Amino acid sequence: MKSIGLFGGTFDPVHFGHLRTALEIKETLRLDEMRLLPCHTPAHRGLPCCNADNRLQMLELAVANEPDLICDDLEIGRGGVSFMVDTLTALRSDLGDFVSISLVLGMDSFLTLPKWHEWQQILQLAHIIVAARPGSEMPEQGIIGKLVHAREALVFEDITEHPFGRILIRHLTPLDISATRIRQLIAHSRSPRYLLPDPVWDYIKQHHLYETVDRSTDI
Numbered sequence: 001m002k003s004i005g006l007f008g009g010t011f012d013p014v015h016f017g018h019l020r021t022a023l024e025i026k027e028t029l030r031l032d033e034m035r036l037l038p039c040h041t042p043a044h045r046g047l048p049c050c051n052a053d054n055r056l057q058m059l060e061l062a063v064a065n066e067p068d069l070i071c072d073d074l075e076i077g078r079g080g081v082s083f084m085v086d087t088l089t090a091l092r093s094d095l096g097d098f099v100s101i102s103l104v105l106g107m108d109s110f111l112t113l114p115k116w117h118e119w120q121q122i123l124q125l126a127h128i129i130v131a132a133r134p135g136s137e138m139p140e141q142g143i144i145g146k147l148v149h150a151r152e153a154l155v156f157e158d159i160t161e162h163p164f165g166r167i168l169i170r171h172l173t174p175l176d177i178s179a180t181r182i183r184q185l186i187a188h189s190r191s192p193r194y195l196l197p198d199p200v201w202d203y204i205k206q207h208h209l210y211e212t213v214d215r216s217t218d219i
């Protein structure tokens with residue numbers, strides 16, 4: 001069965017935490033494709049600092065020399081608020097029933113799942129692969145704890161040989177990098193170098209991005 005990973009996010013900007021997570025999951029599960037999918041307008045958080053075109057271009061620069069990572073402009077092309085359930089429905093009708101689709105989420109995003117639009121549909125359309133992330137722990141109890149208990153994948157084949165419905169938790173190289181921190185560094189005229197690819201940092205400087213975001217937080 002063909003297997004596809006879908007790593008959604010704001011990517012405001014993309015950084016090595018995203019890229020390393022996507023690559024390690026693709027390699028360890030031997031997925032056929034790993035798509036990085038920037039949202040147009042996020043459904044569950046404030047507006048991004050950068051517009052969709054800038055975020056997409058940074059992502060394209062970030063994966064330009066990495067054939068194992070693909071940039072997918074589906075949500076940006078669709079416009080409006082990006083609901084993951086709509087994206088997965090479109091992908092499923094495009095790819096058919098006999099393809100394994102896995103939505104990749106960092107632990108912090110996974111913990112917000114019960115607040116997502118039609119979230120219960122998501123596991124009828126895709127698997128969820130959760131990347132542990134420094135600072136976010138998996139709860140034993142509550143909606144998420146029970147969901148993982150009921151759906152946890154025990155072997156990689158639970159993901160790659162079935163089209164949807166399982167949850168896999170992966171502990172990868174922990175990289176405590178966030179786009180928030182990168183935006184704050186830039187706003188304070190500090191360098192974010194080595195937290196994100198150089199071509200992305202060059203693009204940010206060239207377009208004067210993030211220079212005027214909120215400087216009230218200490219860094």
Ligand code: ATP
Nearest residue numbers: 008009010011017105106109133175177178179180
């Ligand atoms: P922000 O700081 O603006 O919230 P972010 O760095 O969390 O941004 P997003 O674009 O919001 O990045 O995240 C996209 C996806 O990548 C989410 O599922 C998030 O959990 C995951 N992610 C982000 N950074 C990391 C990291 N360092 N390690 C693992 N997963 C990450």
